[in-house]
Amino acid sequence: MDTFDISEVARRTGLTTRALRFYEARGLVRPLRTAAGRRHYGAGELARLHAVVALKRAGLPLARIGQVLHARGVDLAALVAAQLAEVEARAAALAETRTLLRDLDRRLARGEPLDLSALCALINEGDTMQQDWTAISNRYLSAQGEADFADAAQALPPEFDQKAYAAAWSDLSARIAAALPLDPTSSVAQAFVAEWQALLAPFTALATPAMTAGVSAMYDDMANWQSEQAPPFAPEIWSFIRAASAAARG
Structure with a gap:
C-alpha cells in the first residue's frame, strides 16, 4: 500500500508536522x-485529514469536527461537492455585494440620501462580511492557534468594548x-508603531506563538x-x- 511519511505529507499539503x-x-x-513507530499516511488517512481541514476552513471548531467525523465518517465526494458549492455561493454573494456597493456608492456620489431599505441592506452586508472572517482566519491558524484563540476569547474582560x-x-x-x-525609521513612523502596539495590548497579553504566527501569516x-x-x-x-x-527592534 502506498503511503507518505509525516514529513512528505507536510510538504505536499502545506500543513506543519x-x-x-x-x-x-x-x-x-x-x-x-x-x-519503528514512524507515522505514515495512506489514502484513508489523507481523506480523513482533508475532511478535518475542510471542516476547519468552514469554521467548525475542532471539537465539533471530531463529533461530525465520529458520527458520519468521511464522505470525500460529499466534501468536494460541498466545497465546490461553497466557492460558487461565495462568488455569487460577492457579485451581489459588488453590485449593491457600487449602486450605493453612485447614489452617495450624487448626494442622494439612502432610504431605509438601502441602509438595512448595508447593515446586513456588513454582518455577512464579519461572519466570513472565521473562514478566512482558519486558513492560516494552526490547530494549536485555533484552540488558543478560543481560550483567549473566553479570557477577555466582560467590559471589553469590541465596537470602540x-x-x-x-x-x-x-x-x-x-x-x-x-x-x-522616522519619529513619526515610530510614533505610529507605538500606537499600533498599544492597541495590540489586549491581544499580545493573551497571544501564544501559534496565534501570533497565524495572524502574521494571514496579513x-x-x-x-x-x-x-x-x-x-x-x-x-x-x-x-x-x-x-523591524526598525524599532533594530
Missing part, C-alpha cells in the same frame, strides 16, 4: 505506524494611510483573500508597520 501531530493528539486523524476597539483601529489606520509614504497573504473580505487596513499599511517595527 506540528499541526499533524496536534490533529492526531485530538483523535481527529490516526496515521499508520511502521514497526474596532473604531480605534479604523482611526489609526486612516491616519497612517494619510501619512504614507513614510521613512520607517502577509492579504492579496489572496482581500477580494473575499475587506481587510481592516490596506496591504501598504501592513507593510509599513512591518518595516517600522
Whole structure:
C-alpha cells in the first residue's frame, strides 16, 4: 500500500508536522505506524485529514469536527461537492455585494440620501462580511492557534468594548494611510508603531506563538483573500508597520 511519511505529507499539503501531530493528539486523524513507530499516511488517512481541514476552513471548531467525523465518517465526494458549492455561493454573494456597493456608492456620489431599505441592506452586508472572517482566519491558524484563540476569547474582560476597539483601529489606520509614504525609521513612523502596539495590548497579553504566527501569516497573504473580505487596513499599511517595527527592534 502506498503511503507518505509525516514529513512528505507536510510538504505536499502545506500543513506543519506540528499541526499533524496536534490533529492526531485530538483523535481527529490516526496515521499508520511502521514497526519503528514512524507515522505514515495512506489514502484513508489523507481523506480523513482533508475532511478535518475542510471542516476547519468552514469554521467548525475542532471539537465539533471530531463529533461530525465520529458520527458520519468521511464522505470525500460529499466534501468536494460541498466545497465546490461553497466557492460558487461565495462568488455569487460577492457579485451581489459588488453590485449593491457600487449602486450605493453612485447614489452617495450624487448626494442622494439612502432610504431605509438601502441602509438595512448595508447593515446586513456588513454582518455577512464579519461572519466570513472565521473562514478566512482558519486558513492560516494552526490547530494549536485555533484552540488558543478560543481560550483567549473566553479570557477577555466582560467590559471589553469590541465596537470602540474596532473604531480605534479604523482611526489609526486612516491616519497612517494619510501619512504614507513614510521613512520607517522616522519619529513619526515610530510614533505610529507605538500606537499600533498599544492597541495590540489586549491581544499580545493573551497571544501564544501559534496565534501570533497565524495572524502574521494571514496579513502577509492579504492579496489572496482581500477580494473575499475587506481587510481592516490596506496591504501598504501592513507593510509599513512591518518595516517600522523591524526598525524599532533594530
